[in-house]
Amino acid sequence: MMNYKEHTIKVFAPATVANVACGFDVLGFALQAPGDTITITKTDTQVIEIIDIIGANSLSKNPTNNVVGVAVQTLLNELGSKQGLAIRIEKGVKPGSGVGSSAASSAAAVVAANVLLDAGFSNLDLVRFAMEGERLASGTAHADNVAPSIMGGFTLVRSYNPLDVIRLNTPNDLFCAVIHPQIEVKTADSRGVLQEHISLKNAVIQWGNVGGLVAGLFMNDYALIGRSLQDVVAEPLRSKLIPGFDVVKNAAMVAGALGCSISGSGPSIFALCKGKEIAEKCAKAISEVYENIGIPFKVYVSGINQEGAKVI
Amino acid sequence: MMNYKEHTIKVFAPATVANVACGFDVLGFALQAPGDTITITKTDTQVIEIIDIIGANSLSKNPTNNVVGVAVQTLLNELGSKQGLAIRIEKGVKPGSGVGSSAASSAAAVVAANVLLDAGFSNLDLVRFAMEGERLASGTAHADNVAPSIMGGFTLVRSYNPLDVIRLNTPNDLFCAVIHPQIEVKTADSRGVLQEHISLKNAVIQWGNVGGLVAGLFMNDYALIGRSLQDVVAEPLRSKLIPGFDVVKNAAMVAGALGCSISGSGPSIFALCKGKEIAEKCAKAISEVYENIGIPFKVYVSGINQEGAKVI
Numbered sequence: 001m002m003n004y005k006e007h008t009i010k011v012f013a014p015a016t017v018a019n020v021a022c023g024f025d026v027l028g029f030a031l032q033a034p035g036d037t038i039t040i041t042k043t044d045t046q047v048i049e050i051i052d053i054i055g056a057n058s059l060s061k062n063p064t065n066n067v068v069g070v071a072v073q074t075l076l077n078e079l080g081s082k083q084g085l086a087i088r089i090e091k092g093v094k095p096g097s098g099v100g101s102s103a104a105s106s107a108a109a110v111v112a113a114n115v116l117l118d119a120g121f122s123n124l125d126l127v128r129f130a131m132e133g134e135r136l137a138s139g140t141a142h143a144d145n146v147a148p149s150i151m152g153g154f155t156l157v158r159s160y161n162p163l164d165v166i167r168l169n170t171p172n173d174l175f176c177a178v179i180h181p182q183i184e185v186k187t188a189d190s191r192g193v194l195q196e197h198i199s200l201k202n203a204v205i206q207w208g209n210v211g212g213l214v215a216g217l218f219m220n221d222y223a224l225i226g227r228s229l230q231d232v233v234a235e236p237l238r239s240k241l242i243p244g245f246d247v248v249k250n251a252a253m254v255a256g257a258l259g260c261s262i263s264g265s266g267p268s269i270f271a272l273c274k275g276k277e278i279a280e281k282c283a284k285a286i287s288e289v290y291e292n293i294g295i296p297f298k299v300y301v302s303g304i305n306q307e308g309a310k311v312i
Numbered sequence: 313m314m315n316y317k318e319h320t321i322k323v324f325a326p327a328t329v330a331n332v333a334c335g336f337d338v339l340g341f342a343l344q345a346p347g348d349t350i351t352i353t354k355t356d357t358q359v360i361e362i363i364d365i366i367g368a369n370s371l372s373k374n375p376t377n378n379v380v381g382v383a384v385q386t387l388l389n390e391l392g393s394k395q396g397l398a399i400r401i402e403k404g405v406k407p408g409s410g411v412g413s414s415a416a417s418s419a420a421a422v423v424a425a426n427v428l429l430d431a432g433f434s435n436l437d438l439v440r441f442a443m444e445g446e447r448l449a450s451g452t453a454h455a456d457n458v459a460p461s462i463m464g465g466f467t468l469v470r471s472y473n474p475l476d477v478i479r480l481n482t483p484n485d486l487f488c489a490v491i492h493p494q495i496e497v498k499t500a501d502s503r504g505v506l507q508e509h510i511s512l513k514n515a516v517i518q519w520g521n522v523g524g525l526v527a528g529l530f531m532n533d534y535a536l537i538g539r540s541l542q543d544v545v546a547e548p549l550r551s552k553l554i555p556g557f558d559v560v561k562n563a564a565m566v567a568g569a570l571g572c573s574i575s576g577s578g579p580s581i582f583a584l585c586k587g588k589e590i591a592e593k594c595a596k597a598i599s600e601v602y603e604n605i606g607i608p609f610k611v612y613v614s615g616i617n618q619e620g621a622k623v624i
């Protein structure tokens with residue numbers, strides 16, 4: 001008889017906010033909630049099966065066409081293993097929201113497989129495997145959502161070639177309000193509005209802010225973090241795809257947010273705050289904006305998740 | 313009778329390396345040596361006089377046409393003071409070298425005037441005044457040399473508008489080899505080879521490295537500092553103006569440098585190293601390159617100056 005405990009594992013991985021205003025394609029942080037939960041059980045089949053998906057109707061159960069299947073298969077290939085696996089996906093993060101829905105699933109899946117198979121891969125390896133899920137989801141193997149979902153806190157993708165991911169210090173009193181207007185912004189459109197070249201002047205502004213944000217995180221300097229949360233590259237173009245963005249941002253800043261910008265490629269908007277109380281005040285203020293406009297929304301208040309994906 | 317001690321002051325301010333590979337226009341650090349020394353004495357004249365310049369023949373004694381005069385006058389104007397001052401300049405940093413010659417003089421001068429007049433200006437104010445010297449010297453009010461010369465260590469100019477300068481943590485075991493080939497590279501030429509627009513792809517690489525360098529400094533992670541010392545924006549274009557650059561860089565890396573790039577707008581080249589021994593090895597290796605090419609040079613090995621400009 002098999003010992004059930006040795007043959008199944010359940011992992012939660014959190015939603016994430018990528019870009020974080022100034023850090024297009026390189027910065028991200030993890031939320032405490034929501035998140036996705038992946039349960040993997042060993043089987044004798046030598047194939048990956050996705051046996052259940054809860055909380056999202058649009059996702060494929062074909063493992064070659066699901067980020068979880070692709071990410072886990074990449075891990076198995078590198079391990080040289082043909083272990084059969086049955087995977088159950090519980091989506092807490094709605095696809096297309098801009099808070100790393102595919103990344104949370106991929107992250108939870110590779111962390112689960114790594115523990116279940118006692119594979120011993122490093123976090124950097126796991127990020128690399130989960131990035132293959134991102135490649136399936138968006139056409140590009142981004143790491144700015146999977147890295148914080150796996151490692152927790154704020155992460156910096158210093159380089160993609162070779163892959164180099166740094167876990168940054170993350171002050172304990174940072175909280176985040178995230179609002180997800182229930183509209184569709186296609187990643188392709190969100191990428192499409194960006195320009196292939198930017199002025200050197202704006203690039204200098206942007207990397208000054210990246211340096212300031214990273215310094216602020218290490219110095220636990222909330223004011224510096226706030227001053228650095230500026231995006232002169234993507235936000236001016238992408239915010240046009242999100243109705244009410246400017247009003248939401250203004251409401252968040254008036255309510256005391258350190259900064260407010262687009263989460264990933266949108267449509268979710270995040271406001272970073274010092275302390276839970278201000279984050280809740282921000283959440284209320286930005287909710288009222290979408291109530292007035294008449295767009296349905298979901299809103300979250302969350303601390304920063306310091307531990308990332310974890311076995312539960 | 314005047315008390316001499318109350319009416320004169322002498323300040324040393326160090327040479328600096330700006331840009332630091334990835335941080336074009338925003339990052340810089342201070343050397344322990346060389347540096348400039350400014351002596352200021354109160355007079356009854358109500359004007360600024362530059363009474364002596366030692367170590368540089370090309371500089372004007374006309375205070376409106378000398379960075380020291382301009383920087384100090386800016387401070388006096390903001391203070392609303394018509395105090396007469398006699399200024400003596402001792403240049404340890406050769407003009408046009410690329411290690412912040414004008415910045416060292418401006419920095420020493422405003423720090424001296426601030427103490428002598430008990431003016432109480434903040435470091436940020438002093439940076440702002442010294443930037444007016446930079447405006448005279450190069451046409452643009454850069455802060456990436458004056459900030460580290462005043463504040464010491466590594467500094468980040470997070471923003472120019474409004475001016476925001478951050479003193480970064482600076483690991484104690486960082487040493488620097490700097491070689492100054494005795495050739496002229498005009499700042500205008502060095503600016504002229506840059507392009508007004510850069511690809512978003514290169515911009516992302518650059519701000520990943522800025523984030524990595526700042527994180528490495530705070531984490532005392534020398535390897536991360538080294539991996540982050542990459543410049544895909546200015547170095548590929550400016551290095552063509554410096555004969556032997558590629559050979560020097562290769563020699564420095566082979567000798568164990570963490571990274572090697574152009575100091576400021578050149579022609580000096582710096583190699584950051586972990587420990588004095590490796591920095592001395594680098595200095596020897598890069599000196600041999602210019603000996604072989606037959607270009608005269610000066611070479612320095614220095615720790616990072618943690619305190620910046622100081623009364624002596």
